[in-house]
Amino acid sequence: MSYPPGTFRGSFWERDFVTQSGFETVVTHVKEGQRACKWLEDYLKLRSKAEDEFAKALLKASKLELPTMEHSGTLKSSLDTYRTEAEEEANFHSNLAQKFSEEASKLNEFHGKQKEERKKHEDIVHRTHKNKAELYRKMMQCKSSYESKCKSSEKADSDAEKLKFGNKPKEAEKAKKNAAQCRSSALKADEDYKSSIGCVESARQLWITEHSSACDVFQRMEEDRIKCMRNTVWVCCNFVSDVCCKLDKSRERIRQITENCDPATDIKEFIAQKSTCIAPLQQIEYGSAQNNGNSDPVFGGKVNGHIYESEDDYSPTSSNAGSVTSQTVCRAIYDYNPNSEDELALQKGDQISLRTSTTADDGWMNGYNHRTKCEGLFPQNYVTF
Structure with missing residues (x-):
C-alpha cells in the first residue's frame, strides 16, 4: 500500500499508538x-x-x-x-x-x-x-x-x-x-x-x-x-x-x-379633445332697446365676436356659436400669433377667404390671408363675417 505525499492518506498519520x-x-x-x-x-x-x-x-x-x-x-x-x-x-x-x-x-x-x-x-x-x-x-x-x-x-x-x-x-x-x-x-x-x-x-x-x-x-x-x-x-x-x-x-x-x-x-391632445373656448370673453356692446311697457329688458350683444339676437340664442356650448355663415370672406378682429406651422397669423383687419371644406365644429377654421399670402388654421372667435 502506497502513501503518496500531498494526499490525506500520506499526510495525517499518528506519532504514536495511543493518539489519533x-x-x-x-x-x-x-x-x-x-x-x-x-x-x-x-x-x-x-x-x-x-x-x-x-x-x-x-x-x-x-x-x-x-x-x-x-x-x-x-x-x-x-x-x-x-x-x-x-x-x-x-x-x-x-x-x-x-x-x-x-x-x-x-x-x-x-x-x-x-x-x-x-x-x-x-x-x-x-x-x-x-x-x-x-x-x-x-x-x-x-x-x-x-x-x-x-x-x-x-x-x-x-x-x-x-x-x-x-x-x-x-x-x-x-x-x-x-x-x-x-x-x-x-x-x-x-x-x-x-x-x-x-x-x-x-x-x-x-x-x-x-x-x-x-x-x-x-x-x-x-x-x-x-x-x-x-x-x-x-x-x-x-x-x-x-x-x-x-x-x-x-x-x-x-x-x-x-x-x-x-x-x-x-397638452395639445387634451386641448383638442376638451377645449371649451379659445378666446376670453369680449366686452358686450351696449344696444338700446324700447321697453314698450315690458319689464324684461331686451337681450342684445356681441359675445366673442358673434352677435346674438336674444338670450335664448346665446349659449357657450350652442352649436350656433360655432357655425360658419355662407360668407366666404371674413375679417380679423384681433391679432393672433400662430403656435404651430399649420396655423395662420392674423392682424386686426386682415381679409380671410374661407376654404369650401371649412367647418367650425372644433373652434378652428381654414382660410387664406390676402395680406400674408398664406393659408392655415385660425381660431373662429378671432374673425367676424
Whole structure:
C-alpha cells in the first residue's frame, strides 16, 4: 500500500499508538466543510424567502390602480408600461426564488449523504484505533512484566550460584528451586510479551487499512463538496445574471416608451379633445332697446365676436356659436400669433377667404390671408363675417 505525499492518506498519520491527532485533524476539516455547505444551504433558503417576499410585494404594487386619466396621452402609455413591466419583474423574482429553493434542496440532500458517509468511516477508524491502543497498553504491561521477571531470574540464578559451594546445603537447594521458578516465570512472561506484540501488529495493520480507506473517502468527499459548492455558487450567479439581463431589457422598453412622453403633445391632445373656448370673453356692446311697457329688458350683444339676437340664442356650448355663415370672406378682429406651422397669423383687419371644406365644429377654421399670402388654421372667435 502506497502513501503518496500531498494526499490525506500520506499526510495525517499518528506519532504514536495511543493518539489519533492526525485522523482527528482530517475529521475536523471535513466537518468544517460540511458546516460551510450547510451555511450555503441556509443562505439560499433565506435568499429564496427574500426573493419570494419581494416578488409578492412588487406584484401587489403593480396591481395598484392608476387614477382616471382619459386624456393623459403619452404619459399614460409610459405609466401603463411601467406598471406592466413591474408585474413582469415580480414574475422574474418569483421564478428566481423557486430556483434558489431547488438549489438549497439539492445541497441539503448532498450534505445529508456526506454526513452519513463521514460518520460511518469515522466510527470504524475510532473502533480500530481504540482496539489498537488497548492492545498496545497491554503489550507494554507484558513488556514491563517480562523485564521485571528477567531481572528476578538473573538475581535468583546469581544467589543460587553463590550458595552452591557453601556449607549450607539446605539454603543452596532452596535458592536453586527459587532460581528455577524465576526462570519459568521469565519464560512465561516472554511468551506473553511476544504474543501481545503479535496482537498489536495485527491491530496496527487493520488500523492502517481502515485509516487509509477513511482518508481516501474523506479526500474524495472534500473534492466533491468543493465542486458542489463551487457549481452551486456559479449556477446561482447565472440565475441572478439572467434576471438582470431580463430586467435590463424591461428597463429599456420602459425607457423607449418614456422617451415618447412629450408634455406638449399631451397638452395639445387634451386641448383638442376638451377645449371649451379659445378666446376670453369680449366686452358686450351696449344696444338700446324700447321697453314698450315690458319689464324684461331686451337681450342684445356681441359675445366673442358673434352677435346674438336674444338670450335664448346665446349659449357657450350652442352649436350656433360655432357655425360658419355662407360668407366666404371674413375679417380679423384681433391679432393672433400662430403656435404651430399649420396655423395662420392674423392682424386686426386682415381679409380671410374661407376654404369650401371649412367647418367650425372644433373652434378652428381654414382660410387664406390676402395680406400674408398664406393659408392655415385660425381660431373662429378671432374673425367676424
